Amino acid sequence: MDTQIKKVLELARAKINSAKVVKDLDQAYIEIFGKDGLMTVLTKQLSNLPQKDRPKTGTLINQLKKEIEERLKKKRSSLTARRSLPSIDITAPGKKQEIGHLHLVSQAIEETVKIFSRLGFSLQSYPEVDWDWYAFGSLNMPKNHPARDDWETFFVKSEINPKYGSQVLTPHTSNGQVREMERVKIPPVRMLNISRCYRRQIDVSHTPMFHQFEGLLIDEDVSISHLKGTFDYFTTNFFGPSRTTRLRPHHFRFTEPSFEVDVTCGVCQGLGCRLCKAGWLELGGAGMVHPKVLSAGEIDPTRYKGFAFGWGIERTIAMKTNIPDIRFFYQNDIRFLEQF
Secondary structure, eight states, X not given: OHHHHHHHHHHHHHHHHTOOSHHHHHHHHHHHHSTTOHHHHHHHGGGGSOGGGHHHHHHHHHHHHHHHHHHHHHHHHHHHHHHHSOOOOTTSOOOXXXXXXXXXXXXXXXXXXXXXXXXXXXXXXXXXXXXXXXXXXXXXXXXXOGGGSTTTSOEEEEEEETTTEEEEEOSSTTHHXXXXXXXXXXXXXXXXXXXXXXXXXXXXXXXXXXXXXXXXXXXXXXOHHHHHHHXXXXXXXXXXXXXXXXXXXXXXXXXXXXXXXXXXXXXXXXXXXXXXXXXXXXXXXXXEEOHHHHHHTTOOTTTOEEEEEEEEHHHHHHHHHTOSOGGGGGSOOHHHHTTO
């Protein structure tokens, strides 16, 4: 009887191991425990044994039954798990690994720095939280200037410095002008300052936080023609050879004379459309550095002249790609960002 038990175990193992799918395993179960199955036949033979051998043999048959049932359970779990796995088509083409790229604002910053570096401008970095003196006072802005209104500028709660005043989140990158003069001391100065700025504005063309770049050139015999030539060089390289610039008289406290810088519309190429109305789009502000600003930076205004300019990075991107709302840049919509 022991030999028959071992033989049934071997046959049961073989049937279970050979099952490739759940249907095969169901058939193996019938062949083992069915009406004419291996275990059924073996159990019927128990009545042919002497009375004294039946308890021991019965115990062995029960142990055999438990072992076979455990093997069936493990095999079923294995086949069920394998069936739930997604099938793989080895003939299908593979997927290329997706590679990210810089945000379009970072791309524009890199391109801007590259263009101006060819003109000898060096990139500097100055505080985003700065003293009132560098943000306003040194730039010839009086105490009652509208830019110093709490509703225009983010002021920081801090102790008042007797020399520099209170602290602000820089509303422009012009705070780097006098700092750069203090650093260089003796011209020539050719600075490019790119940083985050903060103002209480939000609409299709403004955000509370934005990126601005500031250009500053100070040397002997600097004129407005040098300023215009610098703009034309930037415009040609950044927007393309079909876009041109113009200087429109304006008023800024830290430059004299001062100008608004306009660029021909990229939609109508200067012919006039719903976007630009008259063929031009405002890019930013510029002008010849005011003598009082030069004096604040301890540079002799009777010997040296200079020009400064600045505008938002986001605005240049919008004008280059005809994006209608600069708030798109910071909504983190992957469908928008993937286009660049």
